[in-house]
Amino acid sequence: FFLPTIMPPKKEEKTLDIVVFGATGYVGKLIVEYLKTHKDAPSFAICGRSQQKLKELHTELGLSNAIEIIVADVSDAAALTKVVKRTRCVLTTVGPYTLYGEPMLKACAENGTHYVDLTGEHTWIKQMIIKYNETAMRTGAIIVPCCGFDSIPSDIGVFLVSEKLSPAPLGSVFSVFSMKGGMSGGTFQSGLAIADSDAKVHKDAAGVYCLSPVKGKQPSWMLLPWLQLSRRRLLAPFIMESVNMRVVYRSWGLLQS
Secondary structure, three states: OEOOOOOOOOHHHOOEEEEEEOOOOHHHHHHHHHHHOOOOOOOEEEEEOOHHHHHHHHHHOOOOOOOOEEEOOOOOHHHHHHHHHHEEEEEEOOOOHHHHOHHHHHHHHHHOOEEEEOOOOHHHHHHHHHHHHHHHHHHOOOEEOOOEOOEHHHHHHHHHHHHHHOOOOOOOOOOOOOOOOOOOHHHHHHHHHHHOOOHHHHHHOOOOOOOOOOOOOOOOOOOOOEEEOOOOEEEOOOOOHHHHHHHHHHHHHHHHO
16 A cells, blocks of 8 residues: 555564454454464464453464464554564554554554554545655555455455456446445444544545545446346445545556556
């Protein structure tokens, strides 16, 4: 998301491949379970603010003694710096990111550590670009927000379609997803945090090209539900459509520039 202009720190300076920050949360636990059985066997540690909960997770998942427990809190900048200096990449699930995301992103950007999160808070992303883009480019840190359902299917899907059709120009992409379930508590809290942001933050993040270094044509919007008669389904705009569009245009803009 923020592309480096120099080589990242030498691998020998880092003792871990990945630190999962917020490992005891719902999504954090899923990530740890995935990493535990990953065929490439990355070296990773679990990290969070409660040593007791981290120990319980370590035991529950039957993690090996080689998988370290690291205690750190977003309010402790020195602790976060120690964490990021030890790892090549931080995967953080600690949100709402508008409230709790900046300290870890800042530490990663300043220390050349790659960063991945699950945010869908485009207003916060815009502020992070304004504050830390130049820092990340200088240190070689690659900052990749929105690595959950928002916005991987949209971002990677559009990229692959464009790549497949190249060199023909890509006019528009219409994606359809079948979904079930409701809004998580974390998503709800993120929405409240965005709504509570000040007017300047919302102004900075206005427009679908607000995250992109390059401006393009205004997209068409699907504003009303419509019935897909052939499949007896009702299609409606996705609540996160506006965020996913901004992320897609950010990726497009970086590739263009």
